[in-house]
Amino acid sequence: MFDEKKTFREIELLGGESREIQWKNFSLTVPPTVYPPREDTDLIAGVLEKVTPFGKKRLLEIGSGSGALSILAASLGWEVEACDINPYAVAATRFNALENTFHIASAEGGIGPAKDGFYSQWMKPGSYDLVVWNMPYIPSEEIEEYLGPMEDAALVDTHPSGLLNEFAEMTRRFHLISPTGIALILCREYIGLHRSKDVLLSKGLATQTVSKRTFDDDETIQVLAVWHPFLKSKxxxxxxxxxxxxxxxxxxxxxxxxxxxxxxxxxxxxxxxxxxxxxxxxxxxxxxxxxxxxxxxxxxxxxxxxxxxxxxxxxxxxxxxxxxxxxxxxxxxxxxxxxxxxxxxxxxxxxxxxxxxxxxxxxxxxxxxxxxxxxxxxxxxxxxxxxxxxxxxxxxxxxxxxxxxxxxxxxxxxxxxxxxxKLLLRQCIYRNEKCSVKGVSSEGELQIESERGGFYNISDDLSLLWPHLQPQ
CATH class of the missing domain: 3.30.930.10 (Bira Bifunctional Protein; Domain 2)
Structure with a gap:
């Protein structure tokens, strides 16, 4: 992935100047190669601001970058720990937290393309009420030009089985959130042909989209809430x-x-x-x-x-x-x-x-x-x-x-x-006319269009015939 030329480019970048930016009410210093607050940061921040601290108020941010979300969480009353596989991001998180009068324990590490030491180096397994991760969501096969190891760590998913799959496995085993905890992760709506939600559901984790944004190229990113389902139920x-x-x-x-x-x-x-x-x-x-x-x-x-x-x-x-x-x-x-x-x-x-x-x-x-x-x-x-x-x-x-x-x-x-x-059976017959399903109304009626251009809202499924349905 990273040849000698790209490695030298990364070294040159590290000698560059840090940027001073204002995000919300916080002043942040962002060194080269460190991920700054962007639109995806704003999306997950909007969700974080709605969560009242609960339990022991322990929060872990994975991939803290400049520390923006960790600092926001601390200002909301959470006891925050942060980690990042980029050592310059770890330093930036610590520095920016202190500059904004907050103390955040920040460690090098996280969920990455390969196991690097022990999980205990960057987190306390299964102890967090809330885990936040603005996940690198661009698949490596979509990248034509790599920037460098530390820059791409914040953007590109290079894990062999996918970072979302690895996150789901760790969460399923109670390595991240506590039994009553929640994770907030930002990821793509779809990974290939399948929904990101289905990766989590297939691992026995409940999930719901709590915020999303679609860009001009029709790419949709979303914030998913993730938890262990009905844990206290019979x-x-x-x-x-x-x-x-x-x-x-x-x-x-x-x-x-x-x-x-x-x-x-x-x-x-x-x-x-x-x-x-x-x-x-x-x-x-x-x-x-x-x-x-x-x-x-x-x-x-x-x-x-x-x-x-x-x-x-x-x-x-x-x-x-x-x-x-x-x-x-x-x-x-x-x-x-x-x-x-x-x-x-x-x-x-x-x-x-x-x-x-x-x-x-x-x-x-x-x-x-x-x-x-x-x-x-x-x-x-x-x-x-x-x-x-x-x-x-x-x-x-x-x-x-x-x-x-x-x-x-x-x-x-x-x-x-x-x-x-996409998963609705499409072809039906209504009043002896061939029709195709167009959608479902907010009232639950099936919206169909006939070959002659007629539109109908159907409330009774007994009025429809399905030509491609095998008789029972």
């Missing part, structure tokens, strides 16, 4: 039960609690349909906060289904093998006929007793292929090998990401956010 498993949804609605469960069963004798789908059960399928329910009841809509059902579909597609060995049929059915592509087969679905149910209300989310997915249910698909058919326990871990992260409230940053799903419409 996760229960039963062998046989009439319905996991009914049990959770009528039982003494708290929001975040979950229940799964090996077999359901009276499972239900939408429109009162019976769920044909077998042992090679996942059946689970999550208790949700009843204050979400007014927000339950076809759009929200579709959003849950699309989040699950996006995660599973990122794990499939082949592209374009998962779709969502509006509003809530998960489909897989048949390898021979190329038609779509239902492999699962999601269902919200609520119950009111006087002033008491309950809300649950039920999810059913076929994990294995079985002859017991003709016309149904499974994850196994598209090369995803998960048992029900592994699938539960993934679904738990999706549900937590959408519905668990963490430090006023992560609330119910943002109903104004863009749905991943």
């Amino acid at each position: 996760k229960q498993q039963m062998h046989s039960i009439p319905s996991t949804n009914s049990e959770m609605l009528e039982g003494t469960y708290k929001p975040g609690d979950s229940l799964r069963a090996r077999f359901q004798t009276d499972g239900k789908g939408r429109h009162g349909r019976t769920w044909d059960d077998h042992l090679d399928s996942f059946k689970g329910s999550w208790k949700l906060n009843p204050n979400q009841i007014p927000h339950i809509s076809s759009q929200l059902q579709c959003q849950v289904a699309l989040e699950i579909a996006s995660l599973l597609q990122s794990m499939a060995p082949k592209p374009n093998v998962i779709r969502v049929k509006w509003p809530n059915d998960l489909l897989v592509r048949d390898g021979e006929s190329k038609q779509w087969k239902k492999a699962g679905g999601i269902l919200f149910q609520s119950l009111s007793r006087g002033k008491e209300q309950s809300l649950v989310l039920g999810i059913g997915i076929n994990t294995k292929t079985t002859a017991e249910v003709q016309g149904r698909g499974s994850l196994e058919e598209i090369g995803i090998d998960l048992d029900n326990t592994e699938l539960f871990t993934l679904l738990d992260t999706v549900v937590s990401s959408l519905f668990e409230n963490r430090s006023n940053l992560t609330n119910a799903p943002d109903r104004n956010s863009d749905l991943n419409l």
Whole structure:
């Protein structure tokens, strides 16, 4: 990556003059090769300012650069530690902190392209309430001209498996945030064909976009909040039960609690349909906060289904093998006929007793292929090998990401956010006209356009036919 010419250039840069800049209310000295505050810094700073210090108020910034975010965090009441793999950034962070009357412990190190010593050199594993990282998010394969090792360390992801993947592994093992902590990371919205979110979800971490910005070239960067899902909630498993949804609605469960069963004798789908059960399928329910009841809509059902579909597609060995049929059915592509087969679905149910209300989310997915249910698909058919326990871990992260409230940053799903419409089944028939799906309205109606140019908003899925859906 770095030849002799680029190394000499780096040495020349180090002899240059430092810059004096003003950022927010802080005066900063930025030496050569040290990352200064930029638009991405402002984006993550805007989120940081909304987080009230909690727990023991311990914060770690990875890749501190000039120290701007660390100094801001200290001014907000956090006890801050910082690290950077660039020794000049470490010195800049220490100097700028003192110049702005703050003490910040700053160490050389961090998550980099290779292990450099022990983690304990630059952090105290698993002890932080908040971890902040403006992550180098430009893949090395997109770089035609490298500047130098220290300059590129703040911009270019040179880790063999990707810095986001390494961060997720460390977080999953409780090496960074405490069990009740949160991480705020700035990264690209997509890494290749897959969402950055799906990298985190696949590691069993809950995540939600809390801020983002799209540039003129359509590149989107985002700040993700990351946490361990439903850590204090009860996760229960039963062998046989009439319905996991009914049990959770009528039982003494708290929001975040979950229940799964090996077999359901009276499972239900939408429109009162019976769920044909077998042992090679996942059946689970999550208790949700009843204050979400007014927000339950076809759009929200579709959003849950699309989040699950996006995660599973990122794990499939082949592209374009998962779709969502509006509003809530998960489909897989048949390898021979190329038609779509239902492999699962999601269902919200609520119950009111006087002033008491309950809300649950039920999810059913076929994990294995079985002859017991003709016309149904499974994850196994598209090369995803998960048992029900592994699938539960993934679904738990999706549900937590959408519905668990963490430090006023992560609330119910943002109903104004863009749905991943690429995964919606597109071709349908309405009133004997061939139509294509264009989107989902904020009220949850399916927006379709006919071949003759007519536009329709559909609220009842029974009024549609799907020509590429295999009969069940």
